[in-house]
Amino acid sequence: MQKTILIIEDDNEINNMLCILLQQNGYKTVSAFSGTEGILVHGGNISLILLDLMLPGKSGEEIICELKEKHNVPVIVMSAIHDISKKVNLFSLGADDYVTKPFHNDELLARISARLRKNTDISVSETLIYKDIILNNTDYSVTCNGKSVELSKHEFALLKLLMENPKRTCTKSIIYDTVWDYENSADDNTLNVHMSKLRKKLKECNPDEDYIETVWGIGYRLKK
Amino acid sequence: MQKTILIIEDDNEINNMLCILLQQNGYKTVSAFSGTEGILVHGGNISLILLDLMLPGKSGEEIICELKEKHNVPVIVMSAIHDISKKVNLFSLGADDYVTKPFHNDELLARISARLRKNTDISVSETLIYKDIILNNTDYSVTCNGKSVELSKHEFALLKLLMENPKRTCTKSIIYDTVWDYENSADDNTLNVHMSKLRKKLKECNPDEDYIETVWGIGYRLKK
DNA sequence: TAATTATTTAAGACTTATTTAAGATTTGAT
């Protein structure tokens, strides 16, 4: 299965170069050009993060922390700094590896694959809760009003995205990007159908609640 | 608990220096002075291996392979070789990280603790129990509904992985990583076939129970 | 009200899983 790598790098040229390199080697890529954008974009479909240390805005330490908090995947730091003590700090804060620029493509690829290979420990349990819905990221299970709900892969991803962003409206294009990995044309009905099915399954468990709100012309969000 | 690190390094002075450094930092150490000795000494109480690449006797590749086979713990390779292609080979053979000599103590310690951090939760329990299945890790035996079940190596590993994570869904990629030590493409049927055989054998022992549940598009898990 | 956007249903396309069997590979005993 193709893994998606999030590239957080402010230099447009390097970012683009990395995209091409990784795509040529069988990965999907998502680009962000600042730490804050990276944190925003980071979600459940990302398997690994390449983080450039010298970013404008927040410090690298803060960024790693927030990325890990949102979804704990391996972070490989790219840095021009050779300072050892810096490396130690990054490790202790949760960076899983680093490469110093300029780096060899082969070395970077090797480090990525080593990290992905090791990321199979299934010890990180993530549970999202909204009203009486409990979504368990680890065993792909959902309960609503105490009853277990059987969701398909896309339905699950849809609900997960909403529950990860409880106060935000998820636009259709964001949903297509995240759940389907591609941007659908506006006239596509697929998302609507899935949303309908998801709502129906939730309603069966709890007929008295409406969980998901339609934001006309924009997308969907969870109700207050 | 104090972790034990196996140091495989033929230079007496470096070996000794590493022992002191690691002991000062709260680790127990075991020293070996050749690859073959390392393999001999390596056992269940070792949490991590520091391996010098330039050893007399077997090649580093063979040694890593045999060490991992005996007891799969992180291997950090120490090497004076800067050659990138060599690094790539080592990664693909299962080395988890490397340091180039001469290395800074702080860097080595950081890499060790990063590697150990990833590996802490693999507590090896002797006997796993789920419903009426009893799996014994020590003698590789399984009984189900009182009857003994003859499982092949992969079937055993498969069942063990599920029983070690009774509440979780094991994704196909995790299963391939754990049971097969490599990531198979999605269209590979091997896992499906093994799962089918495992289910069949369990069903023969207890026709009334369904133990393993398919999570469509994701993987497998034990039933509630 | 007209135009646009969303919901629902159902059918067929498509994807993923299961099973069986055959050939390849590995293991273990001689």
Place this chain on the structure above:
DNA sequence: ATCAAATCTTAAATAAGTCTTAAATAATTA
């Protein structure tokens, strides 16, 4: 080292589940 037995992988046919599309209906906005 060789052979036999067991196991693993691959392939193909079948089965099960999911996704997309289309069309009819409903809701919202301008």
